Amino acid sequence: MSEIRERIARRIAQELEDGDLVNLGIGMPTMVADYIPDNVRVIFQSENGFVGMGPRPPKGEEDPDLVNAGSEPVTIKTGGAFFDSATSFAIIRGGHLDATVLGALQVDQQGNLANWKIPGKLVPGMGGAMDLTVGARRVIVATTHTTRKDQSKILPECTLPLTAKGEVDLIVTEMAVFRVTDQGLLLEEIAEDSSLEEIKEKTAANFSLAEELKTFV
Amino acid sequence: MDKIVDKEKVKGLFADDQRLMIGGFIECGSPHKLIDLLLESGGRNLTLIGNDTGFDDQKAGQLVVEKRLSRVIASHIGTNKETGRQMNSGDLEVELVPQGTLVEQIRAGGAGLGGVLTPTGIGTPVADDSRIIEVEGREYLLAKPLRADLALIKAWKADSAGNLLYRHAARNFNPVMAMACDRVVVEAEEIVPAGEIDPNQVVTPGIFVDYILQNGEEE
Numbered sequence: 171m172s173e174i175r176e177r178i179a180r181r182i183a184q185e186l187e188d189g190d191l192v193n194l195g196i197g198m199p200t201m202v203a204d205y206i207p208d209n210v211r212v213i214f215q216s217e218n219g220f221v222g223m224g225p226r227p228p229k230g231e232e233d234p235d236l237v238n239a240g241s242e243p244v245t246i247k248t249g250g251a252f253f254d255s256a257t258s259f260a261i262i263r264g265g266h267l268d269a270t271v272l273g274a275l276q277v278d279q280q281g282n283l284a285n286w287k288i289p290g291k292l293v294p295g296m297g298g299a300m301d302l303t304v305g306a307r308r309v310i311v312a313t314t315h316t317t318r319k320d321q322s323k324i325l326p327e328c329t330l331p332l333t334a335k336g337e338v339d340l341i342v343t344e345m346a347v348f349r350v351t352d353q354g355l356l357l358e359e360i361a362e363d364s365s366l367e368e369i370k371e372k373t374a375a376n377f378s379l380a381e382e383l384k385t386f387v
Numbered sequence: 388m389d390k391i392v393d394k395e396k397v398k399g400l401f402a403d404d405q406r407l408m409i410g411g412f413i414e415c416g417s418p419h420k421l422i423d424l425l426l427e428s429g430g431r432n433l434t435l436i437g438n439d440t441g442f443d444d445q446k447a448g449q450l451v452v453e454k455r456l457s458r459v460i461a462s463h464i465g466t467n468k469e470t471g472r473q474m475n476s477g478d479l480e481v482e483l484v485p486q487g488t489l490v491e492q493i494r495a496g497g498a499g500l501g502g503v504l505t506p507t508g509i510g511t512p513v514a515d516d517s518r519i520i521e522v523e524g525r526e527y528l529l530a531k532p533l534r535a536d537l538a539l540i541k542a543w544k545a546d547s548a549g550n551l552l553y554r555h556a557a558r559n560f561n562p563v564m565a566m567a568c569d570r571v572v573v574e575a576e577e578i579v580p581a582g583e584i585d586p587n588q589v590v591t592p593g594i595f596v597d598y599i600l601q602n603g604e605e606e
Contacts, residue, residue, distance in 0.1 A: 217486065218412040219559050234415065235555035241413050241442075241466070252555055254562045254590075255412075255438070256494050259487030263507060286483075287512075293474070293483070294465025295439075301487035301507045335510025 174344040177361070178312050180205040181386050182271055182342050185310060186212050190268040191261075193217060193302055196240035198312050199271035215267065217298040219258050222250020239298065262298065263305040270306035272299055274313040274341075276328040279375040281338040281350040283311060284330035296333060303334030315343035315372055322374035324348070324355070345369055347386065348377060359384045390549050392598045394424055397572060400598070401428040406535040408436045408493065408564040411447055413466050416557030418541040418574040419446040420602040425539070426453060434458040436493070436535055438486060438560055440467040451479070460533070462486035485513060488530045490563055495532035497566025502531045538568035541602075542591070545575035546584045549593030558590070565595045574602045 175198045183205035186192055193215045194200050203225065206212050214223040216238045223238060224245035232243035246252075261267060276284040283303060286296040303309050313323055324341060341348040346369050347359035355377035360366060362385050401424070411417025426449060435456050441447030448467045450456055458480045464470040473479035484492070491503045504527035508514050517528040540561045543554035551573060553561060565571050578601050581593075 216556065218415065218556050220556055233555065235557040237413075237415050237556060239412070241415070246555070252553075252558055254558050255486070255490040255560045256563050258559075259490055263487050263505065282510075290475075292465075293471060293481075295461065295463035295483045296485050296513075297439075297463040298486040300485040300511060300513065304507045304509075305487075332511040 174314060175201060177344050177387070178342050181347065182310055182312055183207070185308075185340065186210060186269060188212075191215055191221065191266060193262065193267055193270045193306065195270070195272040195299065195302070195312075197273050199273060200238065200240065200242070202271050202312070215258070215261060216244070217258050217262060217302070219255060220246055220250055220252045221261070222247040259298070259301055262301045265305060265307070267302070267306040269308040269310060270302040271310045271312050272302065274311045274323060276323055276325055276330050277311050277313065277338055277341055278325045278328045279350070279354045279377070280327070281336045282328045282332050283309070283334045283338050284328040285333050287331045289331065299333050303337040308339045309334070309337050310340045310342065311338050312342055315345045322372055324373050324375045326375050345372065354378065356380050357383065359386045361385070362387050389547070390593075390596060390599045391547060391578060392600060394600060397421065397424050397598065397600050398428045400537060400570065400572060401425050401430040403430055404432050405430060405537055406434040406436070407537050407539060408535040408568055409447065409539045410437070410541055410559065410561035410564050411441070412438050412556070412559040414441050414445045414447050416541050416553070416559050416561055417441060417447040418539045420600065421539040421572060421574045422446050422450065426450070426455070431455055432457045434460070434535075436460045436533055438489065439463045440470040443467045443469045454478070458482070460484060460489070462489050488528075490560060492530050492533040493560070493563050493567045495530070496534040497563065500532060502529050504528070505530055533567065535568045536570065538564045538571045540565050540571060540573045542573050542575045544577045544579060544584060545573055545596070545599045546579050546581045546593070548581040549573070549596030549599060550581070550584050550586075550589040551575070551591035551593070551596065552584060552588065553590055562591045565591045570597045571595055572598045572600065574600050576602055
């Protein structure tokens, strides 16, 4: 499982460009920060109120006032800044964010995302996810291809309550990279240990194939 | 007016059925001492407006665990299992609001605005009960202003005039809530005489603050 998460995070890190301002969601998306190439400088925003977020501090140097949105100890880099939640969401909603990376319960071929509620079961709430999907220039979904019960998380249409309607731009799983286009999903890349047959078998959504199918590791 | 008060004075501010805004983001920047006093005061049937309901094994989460709340307006409740349990059993009414909408509703309440128009939530269940208003071809939800009786705020430094500084990510909802309540109570790590905080650096102007409690106050 950790290998799968690392692979997804590593692939998404390749999407980020020098100078981007990026917000990473809780969980697997947070791992993307560990795989940014050395020659790419990305500024991370934390929705609880700062830009310039750096890695976890060494043991013993954690500060309870300096945590990310998932309550994990982090650091702030030189040039960073703290602000209140209204400013934080002005950054997010106001079009100042180049990209966000979020997890998914379900994502579909129209670019809809569901990740905040399983009615009657799990209702954690949307937190900042609805603002992030509406406001960020690019919305990248980081998700395992299937649920623990081996059912496709990439669907013709989400059945769970939506977080965002038509806002997803890219879906990265341990098997595949799909781009969301006006014509639906476009399969652009296949993981080196997967195959088109396996992806067809494990993807409930319809998708077309990019002219040049690439491989990723 | 002397704004610096002791804990007995603070306890006297709480009452049943109050509507409270409590600063903090999953316990970071939460006014733990004020929450302690609220718990001691015995206030019940409270409405909480806040980003979340804390952790069930930490301070802010105890308002739920000890069943002091009848209603919560928050963006996220996943870190406190008890909130979900009471919601499902019907003991606690929970209204979930996107975080950026929640903070703007509070800001609108403090700024005298009739609400804000946000694109967040269009096409999702959040839009179901909202008025949708089109501006220049784009749809927005009307998010109405929120106010409360009492704000519980955590500051790093306060001066005796009530001017506040916050520390790191502990700022979050605190400065916005300090503008949106009838009375504002601040828990400060350090209280200094007026004049010691540079007016250029003040985050929350003291005119918003009614009461300040030193959070290291001797028992």
